[in-house]
Amino acid sequence: MSESVPVLPPKPGSGRRTGLIAAAVVVVLLLAAVIAYVVSRGSSDDAAAGDGSTTPTVVRLGTTDVAQPHWEILKELAAAEDIDLEIVGFSEYTQPNPALAEDEIDLNAFQHVLYLADHNNNTGDDLQPVGSTLIVPLxxxxxxxxxxxxxxxxxxxxxxxxxxxxxxxxxxxxxxxxxxxxxxxxxxxxxxxxxxxxxxxxxxxxxxxxxxxxxxxxxxxxxxxxxxxxxxxxxxxxxxxxxxPSSAGAQPYINVIAARPADVDNPVYQRIVELYHDPSVTESVVESSGGTAVIVEGYDAAKLQQVLKDTQANLKAAG
Known part of the structure; x- marks a missing residue:
């Protein structure tokens, strides 16, 4: 049988140092866990945003024909590009422009250029078209x-x-x-x-x-x-x-998507205009109109804004 190994008594104070070291290790581990949780939570939030880095941009668009099926198609196309498009319904033509001017919505799509010109002249607003939609016979x-x-x-x-x-x-x-x-x-x-x-x-x-x-x-x-x-x-x-609707004098009756003047160059709003002209949307628009609607192409924001300016001047001259 081997001899027992002698056990030396601890040096004075060595137990207290060992406890401090253990406590420090616990603190470091806790801090590491907290940091790992925050990083993980941030990554999860980014992933939930849809593209790994950003949350969807919310855009509220007002219209008087909210029940038309093309709006749901447009919403789906926008959602695929991280744009949360909310369609806000109004029951009367007199409502969407004041709502836009007062920041209650971001865009509206219910009126032709002549209606917008009359609104601006009568209220002092300066709402502007950012894109064309359609023109229909009356x-x-x-x-x-x-x-x-x-x-x-x-x-x-x-x-x-x-x-x-x-x-x-x-x-x-x-x-x-x-x-x-x-x-x-x-x-x-x-x-x-x-x-x-x-x-x-x-x-x-x-x-x-x-x-x-x-x-x-x-x-x-x-x-x-x-x-x-x-x-x-x-x-x-x-x-x-x-x-x-295709006559030379039809320009004032082109329906438009309108925004506040500070937002006419907003790239998200311009993208919504582009998505409106996706065939899946425009085919639905024409179908819902019984084949009467004519989709208006070839009118960018600058051209529409000039038509608006001319129309406002004509209305004032006639006034």
Whole structure:
């Protein structure tokens, strides 16, 4: 049996030093764990953002035809590029521009250039187009008549009462031979209608209400904007008469995506315009319009802004 190895007594103070070393090791390990957790959590957050480095950019776009299927298609295309596109619905034309001017939304898409020009002139806002969408004819519908020649003296036709759609509606009725003007107004109002020389009497109402008057016994016809006609279930090819959206004078009626003036060069907004022109979106737009919508290509933001400037000047001159 081997001899036992003698055990020396600990030196004074050696136990306390050993405890301090152990405590220091614990602190270092805890700090390392905390750092590892923070780095791991940051990496997880970045991965959840969609592209490994950024969170989605949120863009709120206001429109009056929120139920149309092309918006969901556009949202999906935007989401694939880390753009969280929120579509905000408005029930009346008078709402989206003030909401845009007051930063409640980032973009809107519901109006043509002439409507935007009238809004800017009347409010002092300087909202600007950042891209084109479509142009559609403004149709006259009737449940009583199948042809323009069937309208009789004194029958009423409901038209939108906002200044720009009203002017276009009056031009439609003039082109159809149902009214005449007392002069040659650039932006006509009902006061410019020569009642004695006209066949029909115009009845201005809020644009969203025109479709609902199609069955009114006192109304022989209604002029309805395409989105309201679609929402009301109209046969979009079943109109009595419509203007020509491809005519040379159609520029003021090009529908646009609008932004605040400081945001016209925002690359995210410009990308949304580009995505709107993706075939999957535009095919849905045309289909929903019953084939009546014409997608407007070849108008960049600068060209549209010049059209807006010219239109605002024309409105002021006519005013």
């Amino acid at each position: 149709p006259l519908y009737s449940e009583k008549h199948e042809e323009v020649g069937e309208f009789t003296k004194g029958e009423q036709v409901a038209i939108p009462n906002d200044a720009t759609n009203q002017a276009r509606a009056l031009f439609v009725l003039e082109s159809a031979g149902l009214i005449e003007f007392t002069g040659e107004p650039k932006v006509p109002t009902p006061d410019d209608v020569d009642t004695a020389a006209s066949t029909v009497v115009v009845r201005p109402v809020e644009a969203s209400q025109t479709a609902g008057l199609i069955g009114d016994p006192d109304i022989a016809g209604v002029i309805v904007n395409n989105n309201f006609a679609s929402d009301a279930g109209f046969d979009l090819d079943g109109y009595v008469y419509a203007d020509d």
